[in-house]
Amino acid sequence: MSFLQHDVPISWYLLLSAILFSLGVVGFLIKRNLITVFMSIELMLNAVNLSFVAFAYQWHEVRGQIFVFFVMMVAAAEAAVGLAIIIAVFRARSTLAVDRIDLMKL
Amino acid sequence: MNESAHLWLIPLFPFLGFLLNGILGSRLPRRLVSAIGVLAPLVSLVVVLGDFGATVISAASSCPTCGQVTALALPASESLSYPWLAIGALHVDFTFVLDQLSAVMLLVVTGVGFLIHVYSVGYMKDEPGYARYFSFLNLFLFFMSVLVLAGNFLLMFVGWEGVGLASYLLIGFYFSRTSAADAGKKAFIVNRIGDFGFLIGIFLVLTTFSTLSFSKIAALLAVSPDWHGPVLTVICLCLLVGAAGKSAQLPLYVWLPDAMEGPTPVSALIHAATMVTAGVYMIARTHLLFDRSPVALWTVAIVGAATALFAATIGLVQNDIKRVLAYSTISQLGYMFMACGVAAYSAAIFHLVMHAFFKALLFLAAGSVIHAMGGEQDLRRMGGLRTKMPVTFWTMTAAVVAIAGFPPFAGFFSKDPILYAAFLQGTGGKLLWLVGLITALLTSFYMFRLWYLAFFGEPRSEVKHHHSTQLSMLVPLVILGILSVCGGWIGIERFSAYLAPVAAAHRPLPTGNPFLEAILSIVAVLVALEGWLIADKYYRRKPERPAAIAAALPTGYKVLLNKYYVDEIYGALIVKPLLAFSKFGLGGVDILLAGVAWLFAGIASITGMILQRWQSGNLRSYAAWLAAGAAAVLIFVLLSNGWLHLGFAVGWKGWPLR
Numbered sequence: 193m194s195f196l197q198h199d200v201p202i203s204w205y206l207l208l209s210a211i212l213f214s215l216g217v218v219g220f221l222i223k224r225n226l227i228t229v230f231m232s233i234e235l236m237l238n239a240v241n242l243s244f245v246a247f248a249y250q251w252h253e254v255r256g257q258i259f260v261f262f263v264m265m266v267a268a269a270e271a272a273v274g275l276a277i278i279i280a281v282f283r284a285r286s287t288l289a290v291d292r293i294d295l296m297k298l
Numbered sequence: 299m300n301e302s303a304h305l306w307l308i309p310l311f312p313f314l315g316f317l318l319n320g321i322l323g324s325r326l327p328r329r330l331v332s333a334i335g336v337l338a339p340l341v342s343l344v345v346v347l348g349d350f351g352a353t354v355i356s357a358a359s360s361c362p363t364c365g366q367v368t369a370l371a372l373p374a375s376e377s378l379s380y381p382w383l384a385i386g387a388l389h390v391d392f393t394f395v396l397d398q399l400s401a402v403m404l405l406v407v408t409g410v411g412f413l414i415h416v417y418s419v420g421y422m423k424d425e426p427g428y429a430r431y432f433s434f435l436n437l438f439l440f441f442m443s444v445l446v447l448a449g450n451f452l453l454m455f456v457g458w459e460g461v462g463l464a465s466y467l468l469i470g471f472y473f474s475r476t477s478a479a480d481a482g483k484k485a486f487i488v489n490r491i492g493d494f495g496f497l498i499g500i501f502l503v504l505t506t507f508s509t510l511s512f513s514k515i516a517a518l519l520a521v522s523p524d525w526h527g528p529v530l531t532v533i534c535l536c537l538l539v540g541a542a543g544k545s546a547q548l549p550l551y552v553w554l555p556d557a558m559e560g561p562t563p564v565s566a567l568i569h570a571a572t573m574v575t576a577g578v579y580m581i582a583r584t585h586l587l588f589d590r591s592p593v594a595l596w597t598v599a600i601v602g603a604a605t606a607l608f609a610a611t612i613g614l615v616q617n618d619i620k621r622v623l624a625y626s627t628i629s630q631l632g633y634m635f636m637a638c639g640v641a642a643y644s645a646a647i648f649h650l651v652m653h654a655f656f657k658a659l660l661f662l663a664a665g666s667v668i669h670a671m672g673g674e675q676d677l678r679r680m681g682g683l684r685t686k687m688p689v690t691f692w693t694m695t696a697a698v699v700a701i702a703g704f705p706p707f708a709g710f711f712s713k714d715p716i717l718y719a720a721f722l723q724g725t726g727g728k729l730l731w732l733v734g735l736i737t738a739l740l741t742s743f744y745m746f747r748l749w750y751l752a753f754f755g756e757p758r759s760e761v762k763h764h765h766s767t768q769l770s771m772l773v774p775l776v777i778l779g780i781l782s783v784c785g786g787w788i789g790i791e792r793f794s795a796y797l798a799p800v801a802a803a804h805r806p807l808p809t810g811n812p813f814l815e816a817i818l819s820i821v822a823v824l825v826a827l828e829g830w831l832i833a834d835k836y837y838r839r840k841p842e843r844p845a846a847i848a849a850a851l852p853t854g855y856k857v858l859l860n861k862y863y864v865d866e867i868y869g870a871l872i873v874k875p876l877l878a879f880s881k882f883g884l885g886g887v888d889i890l891l892a893g894v895a896w897l898f899a900g901i902a903s904i905t906g907m908i909l910q911r912w913q914s915g916n917l918r919s920y921a922a923w924l925a926a927g928a929a930a931v932l933i934f935v936l937l938s939n940g941w942l943h944l945g946f947a948v949g950w951k952g953w954p955l956r
């Protein structure tokens with residue numbers, strides 16, 4: 193395990209995290225399907241998780257890892273609620289195109 | 299806390315009555331409402347009677363010789379106090395004090411109050427708002443007992459304002475009548491002017507003595523017996539303004555005649571027997587301050603004497619039975635102020651008590667008359683009621699004779715000491731005495747005028763309800779009648795000896811001799827007799843004469859009938875300019891302010907209309923703005939701090955913290 197500790201610098205993890213995050217942002221911005229947008233959000237969350245873990249490892253700080261657990265837990269709850277909302281929206285509108293879901297009322 | 303902890307019971311029961319009748323009264327049967335309303339003052343009265351007995355005993359044991367009380371003797375008082383306000387250096391306790399003065403006053407308030415409650419049961423029987431009436435009446439008793447029991451200025455002010463509120467509510471009891479609603483407002487507003495003076499006085503007391511407690515002020519004054527600050531005079535004059543407002547003295551008396559719009563028992567309780575005497579009580583309570591300021595005392599005396607004479611002259615020609623009594627009340631209050639002004643506080647309180655008896659009786663009897671006449675209040679349409687309402691007639695007679703000052707009725711015993719005390723005060727005092735004597739003549743005349751007009755001669759209109767005078771109305775009349783006859787037999791000497799620990803003046807008083815006093819008494823009685831004879835001549839033997847005199851002196855008669863046009867003068871001098879100023883405010887300032895407000899509102903709504911387009915509801919546009927914002931922040935950070943930060947973030951320059 194020692195090669196991991198020394199041979200992969202933290203900047204690589206951060207770079208990967210940044211790439212994943214940017215992919216999430218771009219997906220969020222350009223995709224029209226609500227489910228894809230939703231997945232992009234998850235991607236961003238996990239990109240952040242990655243940098244959390246990397247920093248936690250770097251600083252020997254367990255709080256970063258606990259944070260990740262929290263994020264994952266909240267993301268799971270959010271996914272459940274979000275998917276339920278998406279289903280409800282689809283039943284009401286018969287569409288998931290974000291451009292056409294622009295009113296709060298049905 | 300101590301044996302005096304039961305003091306809070308005195309205001310508590312009327313307050314409970316107020317709550318019960320006020321909240322539930324409209325859903326309760328009338329019998330229950332009357333029971334609650336009458337029981338509340340009765341319980342308080344019982345508590346007060348117990349305490350009163352205690353103070354009599356303690357007074358007797360503390361001064362067996364009676365009258366030999368030194369200036370520093372502590373009053374035999376009970377008190378009950380809890381911390382109330384503690385703001386910085388200001389500490390005010392919630393203090394109830396029961397001493398001889400407040401015991402006497404409470405006895406009047408709850409005793410006469412109870413009788414008037416009983417009377418009201420019959421009087422208000424067919425009125426709508428029965429429960430409301432009793433709840434307000436109980437509220438009044440609550441605040442009045444707080445006022446009387448208060449051991450400091452602030453608590454007294456609470457009661458002071460409270461009775462003003464109750465008075466306002468009860469004057470405007472028939473609020474659907476414009477005149478009643480207006481009269482209520484007038485009473486409240488005029489009282490506010492007086493309260494303003496009172497408040498200033500309280501503030502000055504606070505800055506001068508750093509306390510508001512009566513007993514602490516007394517202690518401070520006792521420490522420096524020779525101190526006479528000019529601020530003391532200012533304080534006393536401010537307090538006098540407050541007292542003049544509440545007790546309807548010149549120039550703030552104008553609300554009291556109008557207050558007769560309220561139901562008659564209310565006039566009897568609030569506007570004759572108790573509330574309007576609060577000013578006299580306040581001066582007696584704070585007499586330690588007044589004692590040290592001859593200027594303030596003279597002002598009190600002059601205001602009192604002027605009011606007594608002024609109101610009596612108006613009373614001569616009024617035709618409304620209640621208004622005659624109202625002006626008579628003002629005039630009698632003037633007597634009490636005069637007594638305070640010559641430092642005869644015991645005499646003032648004695649007259650207050652006797653006046654409470656006979657004036658309450660006069661009002662209640664007048665109420666019976668009005669009731670029987672079906673609401674008619676004009677004396678010119680009454681007459682011949684002597685045989686139709688014998689009980690009312692005889693009790694009214696007792697009250698009329700009492701107020702006119704014939705021995706052995708109550709008014710004689712209380713009015714004479716005042717005139718005597720005034721007479722002893724040098725040349726100015728002789729003048730006061732003369733004014734008091736003329737007032738006594740006028741009082742006797744207009745009271746007998748009322749008596750003759752209402753009860754003698756031919757009936758000038760139909761009596762509506764022959765059977766209307768019920769037991770609940772008659773019993774209070776009879777009790778008050780007995781008190782009006784016998785009340786004065788206590789005698790001023792015994793009364794002032796009892797009050798001496800609290801109300802004895804702390805200044806040298808001139809001494810007289812019994813011979814002089816007897817002569818003055820005889821003069822006063824003769825004068826009262828003269829007033830009766832004049833009234834008898836003009837209103838019984840030659841009833842056509844008054845009209846002839848009025849025709850012969852049209853100007854004088856009109857001036858008196860229109861009450862010296864004081865209301866009109868106040869209207870022109872104060873109300874009209876204020877109204878004009880308010881209208882200017884409405885027309886000029888208000889529109890200006892409204893314009894500015896509209897301008898800002900317009901800017902806000904136009905901005906809103908523009909920015910509203912931003913809120914498209916489109917998820918991707920929001921996201922784009924978010925991303926653009928994040929990018930902008932990032933760029934800003936990079937440009938302002940160089941690439942260094944980013945370098946730290948990704949570890950380009952190593953780990954400076956390690």
